[in-house]
Amino acid sequence: MIRSSDRDIRWLPGFNWITLCFFLFLYLPLIILVIFSFNATRSATVWEGFSLQWYAKAFSNDDIQSAAKNSLIIAAVSTLFSTVFATMAAIALGRNREIKHKTAFGGLLLLPLMIPEIVTAVATLTFFTAINLSWGIGNIIIAHTVFCIPFAYLPIQARLRGLDASLETAARDLYSDRKTTLRLITLPLLAPGIFSGAMLAFIISLDDFIITMMVAEAGSTTLPIYIYGLVRTGVTPEVNAVSTVLLGISVIAVLMSQWFAKKQ
Amino acid sequence: MQDAITINGLTKSYPGTPPVRALKGSDLSIRDNEFFTLLGPSGCGKTTLLRLIAGFEVPTDGTLKLFGENISKLPPEKRPVNTVFQHYSLFPHMNVLENVAYGLLRQGKPDARRTAQEMLDLVHLGEFAKRRPSQLSGGQQQRVALARALAPHPRVLLLDEPLSALDLKLRQSMRAELKRLQRETGITFVFVTHDQEEALSMSDRIAVMSQGEIQQVAKPAEIYEYPATRFVAEFIGDANFFEATPRASGDSAATYHVSDSIRFAGPAMPAKANGGKVTVMFRPEKARIVPGRADGGLGGTISDIEYLGNQTEYRVTLDDGLSVAVRSENRQDGSALADVGSRATVEVDPEAIRVLVA
Numbered sequence A: 001m002i003r004s005s006d007r008d009i010r011w012l013p014g015f016n017w018i019t020l021c022f023f024l025f026l027y028l029p030l031i032i033l034v035i036f037s038f039n040a041t042r043s044a045t046v047w048e049g050f051s052l053q054w055y056a057k058a059f060s061n062d063d064i065q066s067a068a069k070n071s072l073i074i075a076a077v078s079t080l081f082s083t084v085f086a087t088m089a090a091i092a093l094g095r096n097r098e099i100k101h102k103t104a105f106g107g108l109l110l111l112p113l114m115i116p117e118i119v120t121a122v123a124t125l126t127f128f129t130a131i132n133l134s135w136g137i138g139n140i141i142i143a144h145t146v147f148c149i150p151f152a153y154l155p156i157q158a159r160l161r162g163l164d165a166s167l168e169t170a171a172r173d174l175y176s177d178r179k180t181t182l183r184l185i186t187l188p189l190l191a192p193g194i195f196s197g198a199m200l201a202f203i204i205s206l207d208d209f210i211i212t213m214m215v216a217e218a219g220s221t222t223l224p225i226y227i228y229g230l231v232r233t234g235v236t237p238e239v240n241a242v243s244t245v246l247l248g249i250s251v252i253a254v255l256m257s258q259w260f261a262k263k264q
Numbered sequence B: 001m002q003d004a005i006t007i008n009g010l011t012k013s014y015p016g017t018p019p020v021r022a023l024k025g026s027d028l029s030i031r032d033n034e035f036f037t038l039l040g041p042s043g044c045g046k047t048t049l050l051r052l053i054a055g056f057e058v059p060t061d062g063t064l065k066l067f068g069e070n071i072s073k074l075p076p077e078k079r080p081v082n083t084v085f086q087h088y089s090l091f092p093h094m095n096v097l098e099n100v101a102y103g104l105l106r107q108g109k110p111d112a113r114r115t116a117q118e119m120l121d122l123v124h125l126g127e128f129a130k131r132r133p134s135q136l137s138g139g140q141q142q143r144v145a146l147a148r149a150l151a152p153h154p155r156v157l158l159l160d161e162p163l164s165a166l167d168l169k170l171r172q173s174m175r176a177e178l179k180r181l182q183r184e185t186g187i188t189f190v191f192v193t194h195d196q197e198e199a200l201s202m203s204d205r206i207a208v209m210s211q212g213e214i215q216q217v218a219k220p221a222e223i224y225e226y227p228a229t230r231f232v233a234e235f236i237g238d239a240n241f242f243e244a245t246p247r248a249s250g251d252s253a254a255t256y257h258v259s260d261s262i263r264f265a266g267p268a269m270p271a272k273a274n275g276g277k278v279t280v281m282f283r284p285e286k287a288r289i290v291p292g293r294a295d296g297g298l299g300g301t302i303s304d305i306e307y308l309g310n311q312t313e314y315r316v317t318l319d320d321g322l323s324v325a326v327r328s329e330n331r332q333d334g335s336a337l338a339d340v341g342s343r344a345t346v347e348v349d350p351e352a353i354r355v356l357v358a
């Protein structure tokens, strides 16, 4: 028997199965984690009925509450700062004709994406110690802001690149000064890119472990670090519940980021 | 009356290695209330000149005056000049009415929306006010762009090849529309095109540009009939050119010797020529073709015949090898005056001869 796929010259044997394996390895553990966060008993391997007790437990746990609060504050503030910086950088590099070596600057801005995070983490810690900075979660906010800028920058820059500069010229022609043009033309048209960048920055900050681990001082524990601490004493359904919530927030943020990026 | 725009020695070099000299010290006066056209091939600096007038570029040298006032240093938003962009550049996040009202609102004009609506009615788009620009056809977007630029009632309207993105039919109807708008608003239009037909049919005056220099400024008929340079003559319409040595034959006439057998009787030689070599030119439709041999004309053989509909173009190889093109109106049945390969004589009146120095 000749299957139609045998005739298709673009079809390569084995590729489908390997791809399927990838999906299994990636998503099966996640699915199991989510399912067992709703388990009725403590077991992380045997399903014994549906319950929300682990969520209730997690939400009423003071330590988790304070870690979640820290995480949200850090993510919100560093998202705000990094998005503002990224927007300014994108407009400066994308619109100012006087700046030379734009490609080099653009590359430098994105380089942190390729630097091993542990290196950035160690460097940041050393730097903070050297200048004797000890602002509690302020330290983490500074580190996250810097670390998130390239993530926020990417979609903003992409959006700006697709934006016809003659629209801004037209606005100037129609009696708007620089500020008015920025407010009424550039920023509104850039908004989807800015939101998309902000969402990315938010999840990057929310999920970050290595840098936070390095620079966090006592009392400024975030959710990922707290979860790590719990796991060392064994995986409990409570951990699954907190992880599921974190996963949910991330997925929503990514979807929103994609949605904004595609927006006209 | 005061000129709308006066430029003196206006120069623009774009940075680069070597710098691009897009405009090389131009002088130009554009009169108030005229339909003025900048015509020239791609890259000759038309857009650059327009952008300098609008204030999007800073001149390297020279002065730019608007109704006598030096505006070289003013930013674009302070100049009472508006632009219709080649690709319209309508604000995609605003509806049509908001687009048209934009300039008026920034100027703080009362009744901005009502004026904008009137402007839209003037370009026959009154009922499209609530649509987004992306929901309009190219021709409609074009008219919104026009309305948006006209709404603040600028003293000068700049149009950069506004018709180039439209199809032929639409382009022709927009020509009439533009002329009408110019008359009705009384605003000075500076129109950029590289389409000679567009320039000839619409303009009060035309400036022909080449490589950053203005070659000639004149009325359309004068540009066509009395081109100042060979470039102008070649760029607008078709022409026959000959290198010739002038021989004076009176105060108002001269003969131009191209070769031993070819000489043209023409107007007096221009003072600039200084007795040296000149270029003699005539348009194909200004010459006549006579089948067979005739006295006084240039004898030759017809080498090619091209039927053009209203006219027929004959290419005649003269006896000493030079080739000329002659166009004549077609006869009632469209048949040619002579056949390829037959003898013919080309006659050119002295009044049809133009003498170019540059």
Ligand SMILES: Nc1ncnc2c1ncn2[C@@H]1O[C@H](COP(=O)(O)OP(=O)(O)OP(=O)(O)O)[C@@H](O)[C@H]1O
Binding pocket: B014, B015, B016, B020, B021, B022, B040, B041, B042, B043, B044, B045, B046, B047, B048, B049, B194
């Ligand atoms: N921003 C710029 N930087 C460098 N060179 C430029 C710039 N803008 C234009 N030029 C150059 O200046 C010259 C004149 O350009 P300009 O756009 O004024 O031509 P144009 O007459 O409008 O041509 P077209 O009919 O193709 O629009 C060209 O050689 C062009 O390459």
Ligand SMILES: [Mg+2]
Binding pocket: B046, B047, B048, B160
């Ligand atoms: Mg141009």
